[in-house]
Amino acid sequence: MADAKREIERKFEFTTTEAEGRGVPDLTGTAAIAAVTDQGTVELDAVYWDTPDQRLAADGLTLRRRTGGADAGWHLKLPVSPGVRDEIAAPLGDTVPRSLAALVRSRVRDTGLEPQVRLLSSRRVSHLLDAGGNVLAELSTDAVRAERDRAGAAWTEVEVELADNVDPALLDAVEERFAAAGLTVSHAPSKLARALAETGHEPPARTEPGPAGDTAGGHVLAYLREQRDALIAHDPAVRRGLPDSVHQMRVAARRMRSAFKTYRKVLDRAVTDPVGEELRWLAAELGVDRDQEVLMERIQSRIGEIPRTLALGPVRSRLRIWNTRRRADSRRRALAVLDSKRYVTLLDTLDALLAEPPLRPAAAEPARRVLPKAVRREHERLARKVAHALSLDPGQPRDVALHEARKAAKRARYAAEAARPALGKRAKRQAKAMESVQTLLGEHQDSVVAREALRGLAGQAAGAAESAFTWGLLYGREEAVAERLERELPEVWAAAHEAAAY
Template sequence: MDRSIRETERKYAAPAADDISWLPELTEVDQVAEIAEGGVQELDAVYYDTEDLRLTRTGASLRRRTGGTDAGWHLKLPLGGDSRDEIRAPLASPEVPEELRTLALSRTRGAALRPVVRIRSTRSLRHLLDARGTLLAEVSLDAVRADALLHGDGHAVWTEMEVEVAAGADPALLDDVEKVLRANGVGRASGPSKVARALTETTSAPTDRPDARAAAAPGSAGDHVLAYVDRLTGALTDLDPAVRRGTPDAVHRMRTTVRRLRGCLRSYRSVLDREVTYPVRRELRWLAGELGAERDHEVLRERLTSGVRALPGELVLGPVAARLQAWDAARGAEGRRRTLDALASPRYLELLDRLRLLTDEPPLRAKATGRPEKVLAKALTKEYDRLARRMDRALGMPSGSERDAAIHHARKAAKRVRYAAEVARPALGKPARRLGKRVRAVQRESGDQHDTVVARAALRRLAVAAHAAGEPGFTWGLLHGRETATADFREHRLPKAWSLARAASRHKALNR
């Protein structure tokens, strides 16, 4: 695995790198006791991107840099705010390392990577130290020279300053440093990154994505729906590398994002043309299913292992932990394989292309120009009515497998109401927020009830396997009984949660 670090920094406009008389005395910052010289470095980086700059347009960058203390291949992925995840690979290969190419795939969508700009910097370093001599942050003054490699032979020169907090230091230090800089007339840099500025100043290629929302009138129903779709499409793109690297909870967040997207496209068919969105919804359903194998196993594993841990030692009879471990290894590996196979497939890349086209060239229908208070409320009400039919049917059934299945179907309808309410919340305000909150409680009760159904089935299979191996089945039976009791408890609470959601649905803002 390539080395990864978290980089948290801010960039500022700098009048000059050789004459630093303009640089404020940063010992004015409370935590900073001393400023130490860090020397001068000569850095030479070639940045890679697709012909249409898909990395740069999504806030990422890929470079091969020589000079300095961290020479090598660097893939930088945005994390939000001032932070980025930097994944490094050795210089050994003259071509883009396959690991980095794969981690950039959700952004490049399979398009070829090529050199787009060369950036050379003369960097003067200063270290901000506390009273004990511990490094708090690094200030770098860069005299930058950029040369176009994508189109033409454009050149650009400028000076900028970066302030990067040290590993383990408090990122809030950046705010304190910025107060001193601003008080002395030093403002933020004009661009988000060196490569974005270099491309802007040396080529005619735009580095910003088209604004999907520009296709809809501000404040219209289409504007609200496109904002939601665009945000979640970006989230899906950002989560892809984390899923590939096995980051905890990444699969869960990616599957939830996929479901939210699919729910939005279904609920707001009056805003976006279903002829275009239906194939996207179908592929989102496929992707959620592939991710589900790994995620569902994660949930079940945690439930079963927690159940065993909660038991007194005298009630754990036989090699229960060992059997759970073997089961986890087999099922977990299968789920992981399905996830990675899905992300490596042409089908997935085609889905990413369709999602990007959906936001770059949105297929708006006539109602997209309508008042969101009317259009979004009507769509949200339709989803609620579907939930009401399913929930009333489920609660009217006797206990048993058919009722379990009916509650599960109602739970899926509850999710769609929640997601539809998320889209409508900026327009409808408190009524949509309250409905989403109440429906989430319904989803929580019905979801935990469904989890007991899945857990009981798994416990029975484990008990059968233990019995066949001559092991005691007592513990598996005990856990099964506890899951049955949990199911009864959740089913008892469900009608009250549903009653509160029903009351929230009656607000006049949702019934236009």
């Protein structure tokens, strides 16, 4: 089983040979640092693995097999933000561990991983302590030698990595102290990046053709590429079970599919429609796990709102058992999808489509001429959906119509968000207005789904000779919520319609 930890660090390099000769200054007295203790020197031997075209390095990921030191093993580092990475560790072995290979699959796909660079480091380690003797950070001074093919490079690097729960402001204080001693923040984000640069093997920049940025095609393709990249980037987080990751990955898929439909004057739907169907499949499969998570949170919240005297029978235990079974199944299903050939084919298809986009004549026209029409068309489509839903009597047909209106509101919102770089404030206003409608209709649909779940829980309780009273009470409350939202919809829609008007 792989272990994970969050790294918050800053790397430094000497600005001159003279500064390097003086070495690292004493940090005692810097911010909360009361003492610096020498921990000795370790010899590290790390081999970095990547695809032949360096897909991991291009996205800022590093995968290495390292011996020496206290944490020998395999390490995968995933960028979170500048100076912050998640390190996933696995036991030492001769081949890439399956747990780590899975986390890079959205980048690697069917291409093999191979040794690329070897880094030999002589590391002198010190601990930075506070007045109570607690470790604030680890200070490492590395004499590094890089080897790739017949090329080589050598340099000295200084790294300060914070201990858990230490204020990152400490790094700013260290940086200020280092600057006075001739050390500056390293330009390279990692040892691997520097090794590749100094041996002449930097990963090739990703270039994808398309019309100029101010054209309709330029803006739509930029948006689609952003969503494609988000889809790939969220894949490891979904596999790790990180909060909100499924939702974010699902949103990226939906945004791409929505853009294919909205901007059909820009991209040929004969090409994009089949891809959109695959994105719909992916979002739906991922949604099984996400929807269960949202549903569980909703029912738990509703139980917390009622007096304890009305919670008859083992309500919370029944809910917990029900959720555990459903989440286990949905989690397995989501991971199976990400491990499937169909998913990898979808990612390859998206890359191919964006490398050779099926542009229509409107793609070459100015964005300000083409995009507003598409955004307005989605708004008008939503207006028809809302009007139809409001014309129906309360009940199942209206619930279905409101759900369709919700999907139309989401599509109208995505259309405006995609157009925002070109249209500015008016697209932002449109997106915000559509979000208000989407939120209300989403709450309504959540109530519909919750009522169906509560009906099932009541049946399970009755079948186990438990009281079904509480589940019926919660069902009635959800009905009241839905009725209130339906009464509010005309006013919310009128305000959104007016705010979104061009």
